[in-house]
Amino acid sequence: MFKLMSILMAGFLAPEEIGTTPQSLLLLLPIVAAIAIVYKATKLPHISPGSFLKESVVLFFSIVIFMVVTAVILLGVAWFVIE
Amino acid sequence: MILARPALKENSLPFLLLVALVGWFIPGGGYFLLRETARAIIIFITVALTFGLGLYIASIGVVDPISERLWYLAQILSSPLVTVIGHFTAGGGYPVYGRPSEMGQIYTSTAGLLNLLCIVNSVHLAYVRKTQSVEQ
Numbered sequence: 001m002f003k004l005m006s007i008l009m010a011g012f013l014a015p016e017e018i019g020t021t022p023q024s025l026l027l028l029l030p031i032v033a034a035i036a037i038v039y040k041a042t043k044l045p046h047i048s049p050g051s052f053l054k055e056s057v058v059l060f061f062s063i064v065i066f067m068v069v070t071a072v073i074l075l076g077v078a079w080f081v082i083e
Numbered sequence: 084m085i086l087a088r089p090a091l092k093e094n095s096l097p098f099l100l101l102v103a104l105v106g107w108f109i110p111g112g113g114y115f116l117l118r119e120t121a122r123a124i125i126i127f128i129t130v131a132l133t134f135g136l137g138l139y140i141a142s143i144g145v146v147d148p149i150s151e152r153l154w155y156l157a158q159i160l161s162s163p164l165v166t167v168i169g170h171f172t173a174g175g176g177y178p179v180y181g182r183p184s185e186m187g188q189i190y191t192s193t194a195g196l197l198n199l200l201c202i203v204n205s206v207h208l209a210y211v212r213k214t215q216s217v218e219q
Contacts, residue, residue, distance in 0.1 A: 016141075018182040024182065030190075034194070041125045042204040052125075
C-alpha cells in the first residue's frame with residue numbers, strides 16, 4: 001500500500017515525457033471532454049444521465065470537428081504560401 | 084420585480100457570497116448548497132481530474148507563483164488550496180520545461196477557468212432562485 005502510494009506520488013513530482021510528435025495532439029481530447037462536460041453541466045436546466053451524456057458528446061465532437069477543420073484550413077493556407 | 088429588489092439586497096447577498104466562496108474552495112460546492120447534487124458531483128470530478136491530470140503531466144512544479152504569475156492566477160481559481168502547492172514549489176525545487184510545462188499549464192489553468200465559470204453560474208442560479216421566491 002505504501003509502495004503504491006509512493007509510486008503514485010512520484011508521478012506528480014517529475015514531469016512526463018511528451019515529445020513534439022503528432023501523437024501529442026491527442027492530449028487535446030481530455031481537455032475538450034472536460035470543457036464539454038462542465039459547460040453542459042452549467043447550461044442544462046435539468047441533469048438526466050441520458051440527455052447530459054448526449055449533449056456532452058455532441059459538444060465534444062463539435063469542438064473536435066471544428067478544430068480539425070481549422071487545422072486543415074491553416075494547412076491549406078501554409079501550403080499555398082509555401083508553394 | 085421592483086418589490087423584490089430591496090429584499091434581495093438585505094437577505095441574499097451573504098448567501099450569494101457563501102455560494103461563491105464554497106464554489107471556489109470546493110469545485111461544484113456552490114451547486115451543492117443549491118441542492119443541485121448531480122451538477123456538483125459532475126463539476127467536482129471534472130475540474131479535479133483536469134487539474135490532477137495537469138499536475139501529473141507536468142509535475143507540481145507547474146504551479147509557480149514566482150515566475151509564472153499569470154498562469155498561477157488562473158490555477159488558483161480551481162481552489163485556494165492551490166496555494167499549498169505553490170508554497171512547496173515557490174523555491175524552484177521542481178523545475179519543469181518544454182512541452183510538459185505547456186500542457187500542464189494549459190490543463191491546470193483551464194481547470195481554474197472552468198471553475199470560475201461554475202462559480203459565476205452557481206451565483207447566478209442562486210440569484211435567480213431568490214428573485215423567483217421573493218416574487219412568489
